[in-house]
Amino acid sequence: MIDMTTKTKYPKIGIRPIIDGRLGGVRESLEETTMNMAKNVVKLFEEELRYPDGSQIKCIIPDFCIGGVKEAVDCQDLFSTNSVGVSLSVTPCWCYGTETMDMDPHLPKAIWGFNGTERPGAVYLAATLAAHNQKGLPAFGIYGEDVQDLNDNEITPDVKHKLLTFAKAGLAVALMKNRSYLAIGSVSMGIAGSMINPDFFQDFLCMRNEYVDSSEVFRRIENEIYDKDEFEKALKWTKENCKEGEDFNEKTQQRSRQLKDDDWKFVVKMTLIIRDLMEGNPKLKEMGYGEEAMGHDAIVSGFQGQRQWTDFLPNGDFPEAILNSSFDWNGKRAPYMVATENDALNGVSMLFNYLLTNTAQIFADVRTYWSPKAVERVTKWSPDGIAKNGFIHLINSGSATLDGTAQQTKKGKPVMKPFWDISESEVQACIDATTWYPANVGYFRGGGYSSGFLTKGEMPVTMCRLNLIKGLGPSLQIVEGYTIDLPENVHKTLNNRTDKTWPTTWFVPNLTGKGAFTDVYAVMNNWGSNHGAISFGHIGDQLITLASMLRIPVCMHNIDETRIFRPSAWNSFGMEKESSDYRACQTYGPLYGTN
Numbered sequence: 001m002i003d004m005t006t007k008t009k010y011p012k013i014g015i016r017p018i019i020d021g022r023l024g025g026v027r028e029s030l031e032e033t034t035m036n037m038a039k040n041v042v043k044l045f046e047e048e049l050r051y052p053d054g055s056q057i058k059c060i061i062p063d064f065c066i067g068g069v070k071e072a073v074d075c076q077d078l079f080s081t082n083s084v085g086v087s088l089s090v091t092p093c094w095c096y097g098t099e100t101m102d103m104d105p106h107l108p109k110a111i112w113g114f115n116g117t118e119r120p121g122a123v124y125l126a127a128t129l130a131a132h133n134q135k136g137l138p139a140f141g142i143y144g145e146d147v148q149d150l151n152d153n154e155i156t157p158d159v160k161h162k163l164l165t166f167a168k169a170g171l172a173v174a175l176m177k178n179r180s181y182l183a184i185g186s187v188s189m190g191i192a193g194s195m196i197n198p199d200f201f202q203d204f205l206c207m208r209n210e211y212v213d214s215s216e217v218f219r220r221i222e223n224e225i226y227d228k229d230e231f232e233k234a235l236k237w238t239k240e241n242c243k244e245g246e247d248f249n250e251k252t253q254q255r256s257r258q259l260k261d262d263d264w265k266f267v268v269k270m271t272l273i274i275r276d277l278m279e280g281n282p283k284l285k286e287m288g289y290g291e292e293a294m295g296h297d298a299i300v301s302g303f304q305g306q307r308q309w310t311d312f313l314p315n316g317d318f319p320e321a322i323l324n325s326s327f328d329w330n331g332k333r334a335p336y337m338v339a340t341e342n343d344a345l346n347g348v349s350m351l352f353n354y355l356l357t358n359t360a361q362i363f364a365d366v367r368t369y370w371s372p373k374a375v376e377r378v379t380k381w382s383p384d385g386i387a388k389n390g391f392i393h394l395i396n397s398g399s400a401t402l403d404g405t406a407q408q409t410k411k412g413k414p415v416m417k418p419f420w421d422i423s424e425s426e427v428q429a430c431i432d433a434t435t436w437y438p439a440n441v442g443y444f445r446g447g448g449y450s451s452g453f454l455t456k457g458e459m460p461v462t463m464c465r466l467n468l469i470k471g472l473g474p475s476l477q478i479v480e481g482y483t484i485d486l487p488e489n490v491h492k493t494l495n496n497r498t499d500k501t502w503p504t505t506w507f508v509p510n511l512t513g514k515g516a517f518t519d520v521y522a523v524m525n526n527w528g529s530n531h532g533a534i535s536f537g538h539i540g541d542q543l544i545t546l547a548s549m550l551r552i553p554v555c556m557h558n559i560d561e562t563r564i565f566r567p568s569a570w571n572s573f574g575m576e577k578e579s580s581d582y583r584a585c586q587t588y589g590p591l592y593g594t595n
């Protein structure tokens with residue numbers, strides 16, 4: 001029988017202290033320095049990185065340095081029995097490249113070679129990266145710009161930045177590995193992103209695809225397969241916190257008060273059930289539902305909704321919005337990644353953003369480019385300041401997190417934080433900034449409630465989107481920019497032209513004046529799909545690092561070249577970074593591919 005108590009929930013970062021193997025003086029003189037380097041990295045990671053539940057990251061260092069192949073293999077054994085998902089080798093000196101290198105083809109790998117002169121760590125780095133490249137096992141190279149003395153324990157800011165970028169992306173790779181995407185329903189309104197491509201999930205992410213028919217949600221409602229105590233608590237919280245907005249439907253089409261009250265109960269039950277489908281719930285076992293209690297081990301899910309479900313039953317907007325938020329009736333908690341319209345490719349885009357930041361995500365249609373001319377024609381206001389080149393309307397019912405109201409602050413500025421940093425008053429502010437409008441019954445014949453809010457401006461955000469291109473495979477697009485505030489009457493006029501019961505984010509991308517970032521129009525014009533996943537912060541560089549680990553080329557981004565950090569091998573595919581990325585990804589193929 002497997003002892004589940006020894007099963008660690010999260011992957012660890014394995015640190016490999018590499019040393020010159022020459023006993024009889026050289027090795028002995030370096031043992032302490034080498035081990036200290038490893039310990040200093042652990043300190044940095046423990047201070048800076050958190051797992052999705054907020055707990056401190058776990059690292060593991062062997063209690064020996066690696067001077068040759070025997071110790072390299074012993075370290076590999078240690079890592080494989082301790083759930084290591086990311087591998088970082090560190091050394092202050094020359095050591096033997098191929099004898100000490102990490103040969104595991106699936107672990108994201110980096111080497112930090114100390115830039116000193118007494119002993120040449122950077123020479124080991126170069127030699128071992130050459131070995132990695134020769135053997136087709138890409139690794140990231142890290143060494144500081146300024147020479148340090150051998151006894152200097154400080155990790156310089158440039159090295160810190162690279163270590164953390166590598167570790168965050170490496171952990172994202174490890175955290176999604178062996179987990180599931182749960183599709184609830186199937187294809188929504190012909191959206192190709194909801195046609196699940198299992199080969200992509202398996203080969204690039206090492207993820208499973210799980211599927212349930214939407215009728216499973218209905219069965220659990222009908223047969224009362226949910227925690228009834230939690231349902232009462234959730235309904236009470238919802239009544240107290242989720243204010244119902246005006247019904248904008250034609251009078252003749254409005255649902256009766258009785259139906260609306262029933263809808264509230266229904267959507268709260270849907271929320272419990274979608275969560276239980278994703279991660280299981282021990283309470284269900286106590287109720288006699290052992291299979292249902294186990295869930296689908298889903299790290300991300302999608303709900304088809306439109307149309308078969310929404311033509312018949314209340315829509316998924318409440319469950320999607322609440323699950324994607326950092327709080328509910330149980331208080332603050334990690335957000336769940338739930339894609340609306342079962343757009344799995346946008347779900348994965350949200351997952352990438354989330355695993356890099358631990359913050360909740362906004363899922364939106366990339367709906368409208370508003371040129372300055374069109375804005376002026378419609379509102380008489382000539383956009384100025386950050387809006388002067390026009391802006392993009394991000395809006396979709398459903399999966400936008402309530403954190404997207406941008407009511408959380410840091411140093412007075414709007415932000416979205418990991419749940420453990422959010423205060424109770426910030427939770428309340430997000431709730432208060434949201435109005436739950438009776439669903440537009442033209443679209444959603446079965447009723448339900450949509451979360452109406454407006455994202456506060458001046459928040460740095462990054463939107464990404466993964467697309468599948470036949471003949472090429474996946475490619476990722478990334479745009480950094482800002483949310484903006486519009487004058488109130490302008491917002492009203494523009495928002496009222498469309499689905500005013502939905503959450504709105506006004507977005508301005510950072511322009512580079514070139515290609516897809518020539519102007520705001522070009523950004524929208526080059527977007528590869530109807531949806532985007534929007535994260536707090538400027539994390540485009542981290543997404544680029546993550547994509548390179550998975551061998552997904554980046555087809556569009558506005559990140560300065562100096563911020564791009566990819567495995568050393570990418571340099572051998574040419575000096576022009578975008579084309580070298582394509583060639584490298586094609587050469588290596590998907591991280592978990594078999595060919």
Ligand SMILES: C[C@H](O)[C@@H](O)[C@@H](O)C(=O)CO
Nearest residue numbers: 306341365396397443530
């Ligand atoms: C209600 C509509 O069918 C929307 O769901 C539609 O605009 C989309 O979001 C398409 O992605």
Ligand SMILES: [Mn+2]
Nearest residue numbers: 341364365396
């Ligand atoms: Mn949509």
